[in-house]
Amino acid sequence: MAGLSAADAAAIHLRPGTLQLGTQPQLALYVHLAWCLKKCPYCDFNSHESKGKVPEARYLDALMADLESALPLVWGRRVSSVFIGGGTPSLFSPQGIDRLLADIRARLPLEPGAEITLEANPGTFERERFRAFRSAGVTRLSIGVQSFDDAMLQRIGRVHDAAQAHAAVAEARAAFDTFNIDLMYALPGQTLAALQQDLDAALAYAPPHLSVYHLTVEPNTVFAVRPPVLPDEDLASDMLDLISARVAAVGLQRYEVSAYARAGHRCRHNLNYWQFGDYLGIGAGAHGKLSFPHRVLRQVRWREPAAYMKCALQGQAVSNEYEVSRRELPFEFMLNALRLREGFELARFAERTGLPLSALQAPLAVAEARGLIERDDAGTVVRPTPHGFNFLSDLQALFLPPAAAGAQDR
């Protein structure tokens, strides 16, 4: 869309098409802050070592130029949640976060009581800022603890130690009404007993929300080049059983593959992704998904922070943008919706994709026959069975577009 004004580009997305989306879903805002003190050896997120200096003011200017260019795509819509993710957003000063949120509020109407999450790492100087982040308007802190074991933290290349992790969680608990702890499991050399200790440590803080991720070795990371010795599949599966049992015993419900929450503390922002809602993503490498009456648009911003800042300040933050094709929409919807323990209402499929339910019928029947999904009594809600949840990627793969189908129906 280079060369077009933002308003003209937006008008193009309103032209007729073959999808029929009756209503627009909830809209969320994701803001990517792309720096970290040091790159972790397992991480493939768009994060860059700060080398002591984050160009905070210029990046905030770029974010606002980015948002302003995107506004015509979301005219008249309210934002239900904001997620400031990274990278390590807590490297930004509280004044910077205050300015960011004020600048967002000046341009986009936030729903009253909107959830505003900020990802934080457990360094000492960051902990001292938690209350100031709260005063700036952040309502929910997500702390990347990973483990409470010093030896393990070293093995996975974290810059913080266990004492800092404890201090950070204690401070988050004191300063915020709701917060999340990120843990990882199936870590190098980890035993069930070691995981048990990590869970004990995390649960001692009675966290309203816990995310526990299976460590994955991603391509192009240090761990991919020099793989550590990891627990085998059987041990990893026993670990997941241990996690499920321990967290259920303290009243945290597994509502998504990796997410556990007490009643009223589910992450509204992430739920919106899994329910195939809309989100505008601003910042280096940020992804977005926006619905129009006849199409679903995906956008990606320039990935390198320097290139992103330069282009965003010229009104060209988007590096790639495309319509999701009719044949890919069922898979994209199911990839998200099947992550939820409670599944989804069938009516939501047509509402979010603009496709008739018949587009889903054949793979749905296969999944049901294989015992991977089930319906509620009324037959209107589809959810993964416990078996389907354990073999989620096999289940999701049933909804991949047929390989033989041509590109003519895009």
Ligand SMILES: C[S@@+](CC[C@H](N)C(=O)[O-])C[C@H]1O[C@@H](n2cnc3c(N)ncnc32)[C@H](O)[C@@H]1O
């Ligand atoms: C976007 S990261 C940012 C959080 C923060 N920078 C941190 O690392 O503390 C969010 C979470 O993803 C998880 N994560 C990152 N890389 C992972 C990997 N390779 N496998 C599993 N989980 C991963 C970690 O638990 C991390 O806290």
Ligand code: SF4
């Ligand atoms: S601190 Fe978080 S985002 Fe940064 S490199 Fe480590 S895992 Fe990735």
